[in-house]
Amino acid sequence: MTYDLWYWPTIPGRGEFVRLVLEAGGIPYRDRAREEGAEALMKDLASRGEREPFAPPYLVDGDFCIAQAPHICAWLGDRHGLGAGDLPTDLWLIQLQLTIADAVAEVHNIHHPVALMETYEKQKAEAARAAEGFRRDRIPKxxxxxxxxxxxxxxxxxxxxxFADLSLFQLVEGLRYAFPRRMGAVEKDVPGVVALRDRVAALPELQDYLHSDRRLPFNENGIFRHYPELDAE
Amino acid sequence: MTYDLWYWPTIPGRGEFVRLVLEAGGIPYRDRAREEGAEALMKDLASRGEREPFAPPYLVDGDFCIAQAPHICAWLGDRHGLGAGDLPTDLWLIQLQLTIADAVAEVHNIHHPVALMETYEKQKAEAARAAEGFRRDRIPKxxxxxxxxxxxxxxxxxxxxxFADLSLFQLVEGLRYAFPRRMGAVEKDVPGVVALRDRVAALPELQDYLHSDRRLPFNENGIFRHYPELDAE
Known part of the structure; x- marks a missing residue:
């Protein structure tokens, strides 16, 4: 069985949280839009009928389709034994995963605080103000x-x-990319998080992937964007 | 067995999505912070140790504690037979629930686009701009x-x-409260959503609750706020 993953082909974005689970779990998948392009993704999305996802990423297995990044991660964790294996802990991992997703949504909001459908350049002043509180209060929180x-x-x-450890790794990587100065100041207060990030980066299961071109670099079309003017210690 | 629900005592907020499941499911619970106040909530939250919730609402059953509103709703649905009873449909209901949660987060962002920790009054101009795109693009989407x-x-x-139907009802109620003019224009295009809202409002299981003072009214400290200057057709 090989899953079809559908996500925007040029950004890590929310798709990367799913990709990390698939890769670290050794789960076969095809990254469909990276093979066939964004138009193929939009066409596939429009063809999905009543249970269409609201947005990518989504994962397809025959007739079954599941969307919402934290939901996909949790489902893969359950189906492929990548959770804890006891119910209270698995439920807690999902809770952590949803909190990571909340952090990701806040990161996106920093460069798009007032106009989701417009570019960052059209909301730079507002973004600067949003970044201030995010850096000061939210990253440490x-x-x-x-x-x-x-x-x-x-x-x-x-x-x-x-799956939750993999996602925390990706959150830290993204925050380091977007806010390197601020992360430089904050990381000393969260040594356990940094050590976990290092442990994921060193996982044998991920070595091939992390050094392949399947791993997309962060860039300024994605969720984690490096705008130097939004960063500060 | 009686659950303890912990949520801010003066707003419907995200707690209301959980409350509706508890009430419609006939599930015994105590609304602890409404009985004991916000200080008791903060004290309880601080006492929860390693698996502390990131934020209210959370639900407690003895030693077990679960947070994140959509997660609690899905878990209650599973535990109390308030889902569909077949796995693909239950997974899809969770996907819908997470999409409703995304909409709720966007609603909050409208009145707090650039400074989460400050008041609406300190970001009115930015909120006005954020509301424009939300009204035009996101409510219909x-x-x-x-x-x-x-x-x-x-x-x-x-x-x-x-649980997902109950949550869509609450989303519609909240949008009607916050954006009555815009909803007046949009609702004719979504008759199925409006009919579902009416069906939930008429559920025999909810009549007592909806007309009791357990049901908190929307207000300008919550997520759904009515600021007339942010609304338009």
Missing amino acids: FLGYFERSLAGREWFAGSKWS | FLGYFERSLAGREWFAGSKWS
Whole structure:
């Protein structure tokens, strides 16, 4: 069985959270829009009928289709044994995953605070103001929360990585790309989060992927964007 | 067994999505912060240790605690038979629930586009710009999506209401409160969504609740706020 993953082909975005689970789990998939382009994605999306996803990413397995990045990650975790294996912990991992998704949505809001359908350049002043509070209050709040949730363990669920660990890695990578100066100042307060990030980066299961061109670099069309004017210590 | 629900005591907010599931499902619960106040909520939250929620609402059952409104709704649906009962449809209901949560987050962003920790009054100009695109593009996009997802059925899952139907009702109620002029113009294009809203409002299971003082009115401290200057046809 090979899944079809559909996501915008030129950005890591929310698709990357799903891709990391597929790659680290050794789960066969085709990255359809990277093979066939954004038009193929839009055509596929429009063809999905009553249970169409609201937006990419979505994952297809025959007649079955599932959307919403944290939902896909949790479902893959359940189906492929990439969770904790006990219900309360698996539910908690989903809770963490949803909190990571909330952080990702806030990151997007920084460069698009007032006009979702327009470019960053048309809302630079507003973005500068949004970035200020995000840097000062929200980055430490989110990362401090994950630090406390790890509580010194190697992985959220204890001795084994899960989809939520992979996603925290991607959040840290994205924040480092978008806010390198601020992250430089914050990271010393969240050593457990940084160590987890390093542990994911070193996972044998991910070495091939992370050094391949399947791993898309961050860029200024995506969710995590580096605009130097939005960053500061 | 009686659950403890913890949420800010003076606003419907995200807690209301959980409350509607509890009430319509006839599930015993105590609304702890409404009985004991916001300070008791903050104290309880701070006492929860490694698996503390990032934010209210959260639901407690003995040692077990679950947070993130869409996650709580889905979990209650599973545990109390308030979903569809077949896995693909239940997964799809969660997907809808997460999309409703995305819409709710966007609504909050309208009155707090650039400074999460400050008041609306300190970001009125930015809010006015954010509201423009939300009214024009996003309200029709979200409601049109749910209209197509309903595809003429009475309920998302067919013949029986689920947690997702209750949440769509609350989203429509909130949008009507916050953007009455815009909703007056949009609703004619989404008759299935409006009919579902009416069906939930008429559910025998909810009559007592909806007419009780347990049902909190919308107000300008919550997520759905009525600022006439942000509304237009």
